[in-house]
Amino acid sequence: MNGVPMNDAPHLLAEDRPDFERLLDEALRDDTVLTVLRAPGAPTTDRLRDRALHDADTAAAPAATEYEHYLRLRENLRSTPPPDGPVGPSGEATAPGLLAQLSSSDGGAGLLPVLTVLTPILAWAAALVLLLLGYGLRAADPDLALGRSLLTAGWLALATGVAAMAVGIVGLILTALRDGSAAPVPAGADPDLAAELADARRDWQRALRERALPSYLAAAARAGGPDGAPGGNGLTSRALTGPDDV
Template identity: 45%
Template structure:
């Protein structure tokens, strides 16, 4: 289970929070969850409550956490500065060289490490092309074979220089990596590692254990205090106009009620007239 978003904690510190939470649950529930049967909440319920209140719990160890973050940030910055300094020094030695013997040796080695593969490769290409071009001529000149031999020699020198350069880069990377700061506990400087342990101890004693004890004493209150789910996105507001009611002129002039129809009273000349007299 992953921890819900806690604004005080960085993403890289959330696994530490869950690790301390597991330790607190072992203390509260006993070894192998031996006390789970007699408690109102089981381990999974307690874990869910603690994760949902991670920001409130972590704020109880805020001072130790801020100190840990400051030291860790400073240590990482020191490592980056040292790496940039080494790269700048190596570049200055290789490009310009220095007056003292050690600096001159380092600069000469850097220059040779760069130029040797290039020069040897170019010489190998020239000698091989000329040697094999002469080998196509009949009769073959006597110098063709020595040129080919020299070309393969310089090709071997170029390959060996490239291999040695790769080994040197690998050794340099391993040496620099051994002094770099890693996220693993063993890779932290002593002062950062001590600050990390102090934060985790404060988080356990002042944050998680009191929270779990309160949750066991009053589960209903602990559940009610958990952050509510995020509200749904608001609906679009109703605009201040309505659909117009279109009607034809005939509809506007005519009454709403349906007209009544009656059949006409037809009469013949023999019936119903005023001048009709019976025979």
């Protein structure tokens, strides 16, 4: 195994369960697991997933060494007091940049996402007013220059709203991808420690993806059993770890 007995494996913390569930869903789409699931008497994919979530500590046990290292680094990072502000090359605190000012002080969304949401709404509201006025004036006097100007401004406002919405959607997607791949790091943390933490998180995820989850899911699928009851039906730690890990 990895030098950590299954009984001594660390408990999977709640904040790490989203990573575990995401990797579990990936593992359930693996060809090897799908082949085992097609065998007679094998549980369904949903039942196998429920069993793995119920036995998360057991399923993640082969990656215990990497997980302990990740937990230790994360605790060290959280216990290290951050600097009072961004530090420049001379070691003195510098003023935060524009993006930092647009973010909330507690690491929340801040003003920038709010503007991303409000800009399309305000642009479309302005477009509606301008287009109504423009078409009204053109109906009263087709040659009136003000009507044509209002229509032009209204269509520009409408296009601005569409563009702002597209930018907002792209930003949300990029943020989701970034948050899904980056380790949770306190604001103002040491960059070197943060990079080491990110590496440790990737190592743990790799161990789950390549070593822990495939073997667990294959053993659980072969164990089968009525209704795929979690934790039972002959699915023992020996079946999960294999003869080399005992």
